[in-house]
């Protein structure tokens with residue numbers, strides 16, 4: 001799952017707190033019946049057992065230090081994809097990408113090396129300390145000389161809400177300055193924040209030379225952000241160039257520079273929050289020098305296929321990302337490797353064992369694709385690549401399940417459905433959970449992950465998908481294992497085999513995923529989006 005990634009979200013992830021009692025305006029079962037999707041089957045679905053010991057064995061291998069944290073394009077890239085291909089082959093699965101296991105994809109990785117920035121206001125130049133900044137360039141060396149600055153508030157242009165922070169402002173040759181956090185109505189989670197990549201493409205098309213965000217993060221979080229920029233920001237090699245310079249400045253360091261220009265940060269904040277805010281040039285100029293390391297390389301998705309007997313040209317897709325954060329701490333740290341045992345060796349292990357169980361049973365009617373993706377942690381890039389180069393056309397990909405971060409709990413955990421309330425899969429999943437003697441997790445805060453893992457790359461192109469995991473099932477209000485995971489181990493060296501108390505819950509999650517995949521592969525009427533979903537096939541009015 002993606003966490004703090006300035007290249008993608010530009011905002012900090014919200015921890016899983018509170019808002020319970022998620023309720024549906026329209027009962028999912030009723031909605032399915034209205035749509036003609038139910039009743040889907042008589043009785044409860046069959047469940048095949050998944051072996052927790054096998055899951056653990058895969059994680060033990062993939063999260064070993066020998067895999068160096070499975071960085072996409074890193075030292076163990078090939079070793080990881082080879083392991084997955086072999087394991088799928090052992091499970092009886094065939095290669096799924098043009099007769100091969102690997103679907104290679106081109107990437108560009110930029111790493112922040114050095115940055116300097118100063119602001120000029122009322123004849124005075126103020127240098128901002130590099131510690132309070134992080135900047136990255138599109139080219140190896142980028143220079144900005146005395147450029148005008150346009151304050152764009154939160155920089156949101158969103159036809160769905162009517163909000164337009166930019167208006168007719170002239171961005172030509174300008175540095176755009178904005179708050180990293182979205183405006184309050186978006187921060188509350190009531191509206192999806194428009195994609196930062198698309199926003200930046202807009203700033204660039206209007207002539208902006210730099211995009212600098214005023215960042216409210218605490219020191220430790222800002223250091224993590226800088227670490228991420230130094231480690232590198234990735235994008236697909238087929239994506240066009242971005243803005244010349246992008247980055248963040250700490251609010252405390254921006255304030256005195258703005259004050260020299262006669263501006264008050266607090267007032268700017270209040271103004272930016274207004275729905276009718278409009279961008280304006282401010283009496284400040286910026287000079288900057290940015291050096292960036294640029295590397296082009298290939299990584300690969302692993303694609304396996306189990307041929308359907310009946311409708312082989314239609315497919316159900318199972319996704320899980322294999323990449324992790326690699327060697328993620330600087331030299332001298334006691335443990336430098338972010339092994340990614342839970343996130344997401346556990347999901348890969350689940351995919352392999354799901355494939356084995358599916359192959360061992362009666363052949364499904366539709367084909368089932370197993371796609372182990374690369375570079376999820378860098379913005380779902382492998383999944384994006386797959387979605388634009390699919391092994392089966394997306395219009396014939398009837399639906400799917402994503403496995404990301406499934407190991408932590410024992411058996412009986414409440415099943416979290418990321419993507420709940422949007423598709424006709426809800427009553428199916430409810431039946432599966434019931435057959436397992438589990439409850440569904442009623443916590444709408446987990447829906448924040450709907451845009452933060454691989455299924456979303458397919459969802460936004462109209463493929464109905466859910467992510468299933470029991471790890472968000474809380475046993476206590478505070479200091480739960482999930483809180484400890486996010487605070488201590490998530491995307492840190494602590495996410496290793498020893499951090500997983502049990503694989504039983506993961507096995508149960510894979511059993512649920514398997515039953516849902518089986519249903520999708522065999523159902524007469526494949527899953528559909530409910531009318532309230534913005535992700536209809538062919539793109540609804542608000543589809544991204």
Ligand SMILES: [Zn+2]
Pocket residue numbers: 001002003343377491
């Ligand atoms: Zn992650």
